[in-house]
Amino acid sequence: xxxxxxDAAWELLFRQARSHNRWLDxxxxxxxxxxxxxxxxxxxxxxxxxxxxxxxxxxxxxRARLVPLMSPGNRxxxxxxxxxxxxxxxxGFFEQLPQLFPHNPTAREPxxxxxxxxxxxxxxxxxxxxxxxxxxxxxxGLDCGPMSGxxxxxxNAVFFGPEQFPGQHVVVNFICNIGHGDASGLFPxxxxxxxxxxxxxx
Amino acid sequence: xxxxxxDAAWELLFRQARSHNRWLDxxxxxxxxxxxxxxxxxxxxxxxxxxxxxxxxxxxxxRARLVPLMSPGNRxxxxxxxxxxxxxxxxGFFEQLPQLFPHNPTAREPxxxxxxxxxxxxxxxxxxxxxxxxxxxxxxGLDCGPMSGxxxxxxNAVFFGPEQFPGQHVVVNFICNIGHGDASGLFPxxxxxxxxxxxxxx
Numbered sequence: 001x002x003x004x005x006x007d008a009a010w011e012l013l014f015r016q017a018r019s020h021n022r023w024l025d026x027x028x029x030x031x032x033x034x035x036x037x038x039x040x041x042x043x044x045x046x047x048x049x050x051x052x053x054x055x056x057x058x059x060x061x062x063r064a065r066l067v068p069l070m071s072p073g074n075r076x077x078x079x080x081x082x083x084x085x086x087x088x089x090x091x092g093f094f095e096q097l098p099q100l101f102p103h104n105p106t107a108r109e110p111x112x113x114x115x116x117x118x119x120x121x122x123x124x125x126x127x128x129x130x131x132x133x134x135x136x137x138x139x140x141g142l143d144c145g146p147m148s149g150x151x152x153x154x155x156n157a158v159f160f161g162p163e164q165f166p167g168q169h170v171v172v173n174f175i176c177n178i179g180h181g182d183a184s185g186l187f188p189x190x191x192x193x194x195x196x197x198x199x200x201x202x
Numbered sequence: 203x204x205x206x207x208x209d210a211a212w213e214l215l216f217r218q219a220r221s222h223n224r225w226l227d228x229x230x231x232x233x234x235x236x237x238x239x240x241x242x243x244x245x246x247x248x249x250x251x252x253x254x255x256x257x258x259x260x261x262x263x264x265r266a267r268l269v270p271l272m273s274p275g276n277r278x279x280x281x282x283x284x285x286x287x288x289x290x291x292x293x294g295f296f297e298q299l300p301q302l303f304p305h306n307p308t309a310r311e312p313x314x315x316x317x318x319x320x321x322x323x324x325x326x327x328x329x330x331x332x333x334x335x336x337x338x339x340x341x342x343g344l345d346c347g348p349m350s351g352x353x354x355x356x357x358n359a360v361f362f363g364p365e366q367f368p369g370q371h372v373v374v375n376f377i378c379n380i381g382h383g384d385a386s387g388l389f390p391x392x393x394x395x396x397x398x399x400x401x402x403x404x
């Protein structure tokens with residue numbers, strides 16, 4: 001392929017996109033969450049391990065359980081958002097490798113033998129998948145508001161227990177509001193590090 | 203914004219994009235690496251902490267030092283790629299928060315007081331930034347080949363020492379070849395988890 005994205009796409013994904021704090025009450029169609037997953041699942045992960053597990057909070061009942069588990073500064077944001085997605089990862093993701101990486105029947109073994117390697121791999125790759133999710137959401141016309149301030153142990157107990165993901169050991173990585181942002185709640189964009197501060201070319 | 207990406211953009215970013223193993227000798231212009239950084243730097247990170255540090259390997263001399271530090275299965279890929287980017291993170295990223303998050307002069311303190319929190323935050327957010335980098339590269343018409351098989355301690359010693367990033371403590375997260383992939387080296391795409399296996403809606 002020799003295509004590149006056009007300016008409107010760059011504006012949508014990066015240049016005009018902002019992390020939102022306040023949300024309009026415009027609903028998000030359930031079908032859009034399926035479409036979002038079908039896109040973000042295609043992004044690369046190590047050995048196709050696909051460790052991310054997602055819990056989409058849509059109902060008022062589930063939202064009421066989540067809000068008090070957020071840090072105080074994040075509670076209003078979550079209370080107002082039409083959809084909140086909990087991005088977690090399965091520490092035992094390698095048990096799926098026989099299906100996900102079928103040409104190599106021994107792929108699970110290094111992870112099964114080394115819990116620290118499995119944990120780092122699941123954390124890294126579910127973070128990549130969380131980024132794919134946010135950029136795919138923006139590409140679908142949605143805004144995102146990622147957050148890492150919450151009571152992780154409580155979120156795990158309430159939303160990632162064995163009744164949700166039987167036989168897996170899922171823990172939360174980060175949480176992201178999704179919907180249509182209220183631009184009146186935005187702060188000016190913060191500065192980024194210039195190329196010479198963050199990059200070297202050898 | 204009410205825009206969404208068009209089909210060609212989704213093909214480019216997700217649907218047709220593949221992780222490449224073999225590389226054409228088509229060069230990558232140095233200006234494209236600057237353009238790549240100027241896009242990926244805009245993606246969201248926690249408290250705008252921007253922990254990723256990138257080392258772009260372009261010269262034959264630097265590549266010759268990197269190849270033997272890769273796992274055997276990754277050496278030919280790195281030897282052949284026109285550009286290889288080492289995605290690292292600064293464990294002391296919070297020292298930049300007075301510039302990056304200027305409205306909150308105390309933002310650095312929770313990280314300065316808690317090395318485990320700083321480490322997890324830097325690892326998570328540099329992984330997000332690595333994903334932004336890969337999708338931005340695809341959007342610029344480049345292919346990616348991410349890898350996590352390498353001698354991390356050796357990569358840190360050779361490429362992320364204080365002579366590269368004085369006053370920082372940078373370690374490698376993952377490594378990604380960038381260029382124009384040779385599609386003849388592709389395997390068929392592996393299956394992904396269906397929505398119902400990876401997602402819950404509450």
